[in-house]
Amino acid sequence: MSLTPRQAGTPSEIMEENRRALRGKPVRVPCAGCTACCRAGLPINLSPEEAARLPNVRGPFGPMLRKRGRVCEMFDEARELCSIYATRPVACREFDCRLQWLLGTRVTDNGSGAEINPVLAAWRTHARTDLDRGIIAVAWIEGRRYLRQLGDIGLSAIFAAQIVLRTKPSTLERLGREYAAQAREVERVLNGEAALP
Ligand code: SF4
Ligand code: SF4
Numbered sequence: 001m002s003l004t005p006r007q008a009g010t011p012s013e014i015m016e017e018n019r020r021a022l023r024g025k026p027v028r029v030p031c032a033g034c035t036a037c038c039r040a041g042l043p044i045n046l047s048p049e050e051a052a053r054l055p056n057v058r059g060p061f062g063p064m065l066r067k068r069g070r071v072c073e074m075f076d077e078a079r080e081l082c083s084i085y086a087t088r089p090v091a092c093r094e095f096d097c098r099l100q101w102l103l104g105t106r107v108t109d110n111g112s113g114a115e116i117n118p119v120l121a122a123w124r125t126h127a128r129t130d131l132d133r134g135i136i137a138v139a140w141i142e143g144r145r146y147l148r149q150l151g152d153i154g155l156s157a158i159f160a161a162q163i164v165l166r167t168k169p170s171t172l173e174r175l176g177r178e179y180a181a182q183a184r185e186v187e188r189v190l191n192g193e194a195a196l197p
Contacts, residue, residue, distance in 0.1 A: 003122035006032070008098045010128055011135035018099050018165055026093035035080055037095055040115040041070030050089045065089065070115070098123055102136070103143040103164070105157045127176075131169060134176030139164050 008014060009030070017027045044065040046056055051063035055073055058064075066073045076083040082092070101120040127133045143160040188194040 003118050005122050005124045006030070008101065008123040008125050011102065011125060011132045011139070012129065014096070014098045014102060014125075015135050015165065018096055018161070021094040021096070022165065024090075027096040029096050029098060033080075034119055035075065035082075036115045036119050037092075037097060038075040038082060039071045041067065041112040042095075042116075043112065044072065044089055044091045046089055046091070053087075054084075054089070070112070099161050099164075100157060102139045103147060103157065103160050104140070105147060105160075130173045130176035130180065132176065133180050134172030134174065135164065137175050137179045138167050138172060 007030070009017075017029070021027045043059055043061075045059065045061055046054060046063045046065060048063075055066045056063040057066050071077065072082075074082055074084050074088070082088055097116055097119055100116070101123045102125075106117055106120065127136060142163050146160045146163060147157065185194065185197065189196055
């Protein structure tokens with residue numbers, strides 16, 4: 001299944017949203033009616049306070065929301081929305097599939113999260129600034145290398161996301177400038193305007 005391409009925002013906007021999540025603010029993803037992550041069998045870990053008020057099962061890292069098959073038990077299938085949206089767990093408030101997309105995270109089989117793959121494939125972005133270019137460079141080169149080394153999903157994706165989110169904006173900007181300059185130089189060499197350095 002392929003979805004119509006849609007704008008994810010710039011890399012800086014995605015990064016800023018996810019930095020807000022680190023400070024306890026819900027991320028604002030332009031989901032436009034998509035509910036794939038509620039139906040994807042993803043583990044939703046709960047805090048002790050959340051576990052006390054929500055139906056849960058024991059997972060490898062503590063209590064997790066219960067599911068019907070792959071669908072979260074809190075998902076209202078008739079109305080196609082979260083039945084506890086205002087009080088949904090922090091794990092749901094923090095989830096931004098655009099970060100997974102930026103890092104190249106994909107579920108290749110029918111495992112947890114596979115329903116999100118078409119959503120990821122539909123995101124589009126554009127770089128406006130050196131910061132945008134630096135974020136893409138770090139996400140693609142550092143984050144993706146990390147994911148390739150450690151496997152594509154789960155905890156490794158979280159750690160890869162942290163590599164990007166914890167890199168200082170000033171470092172990302174510098175990297176963005178360097179990569180943009182290198183790309184221009186490669187273009188000049190390929191166009192026969194300059195010799196190989
Ligand atoms: S998969 Fe992405 S776009 Fe779809 S509901 Fe989840 S966060 Fe929103
Ligand atoms: S609690 Fe709500 S937002 Fe979170 S996975 Fe379940 S249905 Fe989706």
